[in-house]
Amino acid sequence: MKKIVALLLALMLGLSCAVPAFASDDASSDDWLYIVKNGEAVVTGYTGSDTELAVPSSLGGHTVTEIGTAAFYRSKIEKLSIPSTVRKIGWWAFYGSSRLSEVKLVRGLGTISFGAFLNCTSLREIELPPTVFSIGSDAFAVNCRTRTGIPDILNDRRVGEQYYSVNTSFVIKGCIGTAAEKYAADKKLVFSGSDTLTFGDVNSDGSINSKDIILVENYINGGRLSTPEKLNSDLDCDGSVDDSDLELLRSYISGKISLYDIPANSFRMPEQNRLYGKKLYSDGDSVAKGTGTDTFGKDFHSYSYYLAEKYSMDFTTNAVGGTTLAKIKENPLSSGTSILERVLTMHEDYDVILLDGGFNDIFLKVKVGEVTPDSNKGGFYDITTTAGALEQICYFLTKNYKDAVKLFVLCHDCDDRQPLYWDMLRKVLDKWEIPYVDICSETDFRAVNDEINKQYFYCNDDKDVGDEIHPVAYAQDKVYGELVEKKLNELFAERSTLSAEKQKIDIAKGETAKLTVNLGSEPYSGELRWTSSDEEVVTVSQSGEVTSEAIGQAMVRAETPDGRIVGFEVDVKQNPLCFYLNKTDATLARNQHMSLVPAFLEGTAAQDISYESSDSSVAQVSGDGVVTARRGGNAVITCKLSNGVKTDCLVRVR
Structure with a gap:
């Protein structure tokens, strides 16, 4: 009979790819209903009489990773603990469980879906682990009731009217800087905070940079992290620090993803306002x-x-x-x-x-x-x-x-x-x-x-x-x-993606360069937050001007308040002691053009380059090295670097 119930519930949930299963590992497991989805167990119900429950970490040899939709609908549970294997609590999971007064959640849980604890009127507080990054609307202690007997103005019938209220004395406990704090603030609930976390900023120095990468790399290779550092490093919110967290950190610093693409920080996504006035x-x-x-x-x-x-x-x-x-x-x-x-x-x-x-x-x-x-x-x-x-x-x-x-x-x-x-x-x-x-x-x-x-x-x-x-x-x-x-x-x-004309820049130590960001074909004029992955190599001002401090490489990223990003790769090299132009002499007809392009020895570079003509009436040169022949004669075009190193090109105009 239980197998039939499990099958019907699986069909009702619309999980067509799920395989109905039933626990038989031990006597108590027979009370659990579940389905197998992608090789993992999703709890769909409990038929036992216990009022104090601990959700098992595995059923039928399958790891329990989810509490399914309405799995504990109107249950008589009073106390509940959920294991670290569970990543998600589904829609309406504990809907109407009016006796539920205590819930224990642990690290590893990432998502609490819409209305998960809707109408759980005895629940007064809950402590959320720092791995929770997504909390659906009305997840906690919302009171929603419907009354019939209201005339429907559209049709000749009577329909339901909804009453909706929130217990504003409900207490959310958790770490400062996590989704728990933001959810409590957004819903005007009471928040009780403990440690302060800054996901990605492993050492809490105010910047996400290469130092954080080194700390995570060392930990994965057998080093140590303090408890707050471990929590800051768990970017995928699975309860552990491993290669996937390191890859997320590298992707963020390199400009491949935004801050809000990191699961642990996704709750920070600002409310979009692109629809206003449309x-x-x-x-x-x-x-x-x-x-x-x-x-x-x-x-x-x-x-x-x-x-x-x-x-x-x-x-x-x-x-x-x-x-x-x-x-x-x-x-x-x-x-x-x-x-x-x-x-x-x-x-x-x-x-x-x-x-x-x-x-x-x-x-x-x-x-x-x-x-x-x-x-x-x-x-x-x-x-x-x-x-x-x-x-x-x-x-x-x-x-x-x-x-x-x-x-x-x-x-x-x-x-x-x-x-x-x-x-x-x-x-x-x-x-x-x-x-x-x-x-x-x-x-x-x-x-x-x-x-x-x-x-x-x-x-x-x-x-x-x-x-x-x-x-x-x-x-x-x-x-x-x-x-x-x-x-x-x-x-x-x-439609609002950002771009840059030049995303890889070679620069000499001690030089500066201005980075520009475009929106479509026009320069972007909105607010940008500029950061460097390694400020010992490259610093960047909030106007996008980079200054090279030491030989090495760093990623500079520009990010809008709503999470759009552009990444720049900056390679700081030695100042050139000599360099070459693509042409040392050239013969041009009047009004003909040519471009002078400097080439540097391996390991050297220059950003600050100027050009000068010995006779502009014969040959003019622009700031980017484009030479234009004007009248007959000879002129010397000099290319000069900021450190005084220079070289020439003789131009003959016929």
């Missing part, structure tokens, strides 16, 4: 239109409303309940036009175009259709099929809204036929290179049980469950809103 167009079906009753009394509330309000966007929505993507003759669900037809009438300029749809195509049994070959981008498709309609939309948007950020929202799972349609939608969007956010694969939004369903979907008076299709306002914000918001900001960030 012009947003939204279209789709009833999910895009939003719920008809909202806690705050608005007529409608959806993820697009959430974005528009948060970022003060100029907002237009044409979403219609019951609408289809495809153009069909009669639609019993809607008197409005199809999404396709509405999109084709767009004419104003928009910065962001947000679309969803496809549910009603399924319900009305619209033909799925087929994606045309990649070479077919001519704009003629069978718009009576879902595939053809979406292709026509993609063609129109690609042609007329090339510069707008476009995003398609693939909604939550709600129908057995949906995978067929959703797979086709993905293929079309991939063909046209239009990005999408996939609610099905990126969240466990589909109802795990009736209680959770009731908190996230419409709740009718005659049914004590939601309709599993229309999210309430809380779900529109917390699930759809935050995912769509994150994706849009990522798309804007991709």
Whole structure:
């Protein structure tokens, strides 16, 4: 019977690649339900009667690495300890476990997902290990309840209204400088801090540089680190310091990744603001239109409303309940036009175009259709099929809204036929290179049980469950809103990549050089934080001017407040005692040009180079060595270094 329960739960969680398993190593393990996913055990439930539990580190010979979605839903557990093998606590893992008052977590845990301890009303505090780098919204002690009997202004029925509150006296314990502290501050909870950590800055000297690399290398090779240094070195948050941490440190210092790409520091990612003031167009079906009753009394509330309000966007929505993507003759669900037809009438300029749809195509049994070959981008498709309609939309948007950020929202799972349609939608969007956010694969939004369903979907008076299709306002914000918001900001960030004309620079000891950063084809004018991997070799000012201090190599990086980076490799060499030009004499016709290029002996370099002509009326020379012949005669072009070393080129103009 237990095996059947485990199998059903695995299917319910949507883990199609997981293998259902059941523990039989010892008597107590028979109380644990789990599945095997990628060779590791995911706990999906507990059937025993104990109220004080220690999650095992292995089940059936598989290491336990995750507490699954709603695994301890409304459990009677009072005290719980989780082993260091567990890397993730899933969505709603302990939802409604009202007796749970004590939880022990240890190093190795990295992620605590959305609503993990939602409605755990007896839990008053929790201590988070420093390896926790990701904490989902409303993870701790949030009280969310739904009451039925509220008239729905959209339809002639009564729906649920949500009540939402946070216990602001809840205490988060942890290290200063970690995700625990930031989460407590963001959610206005009480924070009790101990040691101060600076991930990557192993020796806590205020800079992440080559000294930190040396410390980690020595430790891996048998050396020692103090406890704070070990904690600062665990950049991948797996509870140990090893080669993967060293590689992350090297990648950061070399400019390959930003500070926020390091798992331990990812919680520091600043809130993006690229959406502020943008012009947003939204279209789709009833999910895009939003719920008809909202806690705050608005007529409608959806993820697009959430974005528009948060970022003060100029907002237009044409979403219609019951609408289809495809153009069909009669639609019993809607008197409005199809999404396709509405999109084709767009004419104003928009910065962001947000679309969803496809549910009603399924319900009305619209033909799925087929994606045309990649070479077919001519704009003629069978718009009576879902595939053809979406292709026509993609063609129109690609042609007329090339510069707008476009995003398609693939909604939550709600129908057995949906995978067929959703797979086709993905293929079309991939063909046209239009990005999408996939609610099905990126969240466990589909109802795990009736209680959770009731908190996230419409709740009718005659049914004590939601309709599993229309999210309430809380779900529109917390699930759809935050995912769509994150994706849009990522798309804007991709358009804002930084570059440098010259990322490798050779320079002589004692010289200075100005490093420049471009945004597109123009110089970047925003705020940058400049750092050097080894200040004993190269120092850098906050205006991007590097000064060479000693022979050697160093990485200089420029980083924006939102995590965009450019890396420069600076090689400091000896001052030249001699050097050569690519030409020692040349004959030019009037108005002819040539370039003089200095070459240095191995191990030497120069950055400060000047040029001078003995007779500019015969031959002029620019600051970068371009010679222009003016009139007949001879002139000597002198190339000089900052240390006084120089060489000449004789120019004859005919």
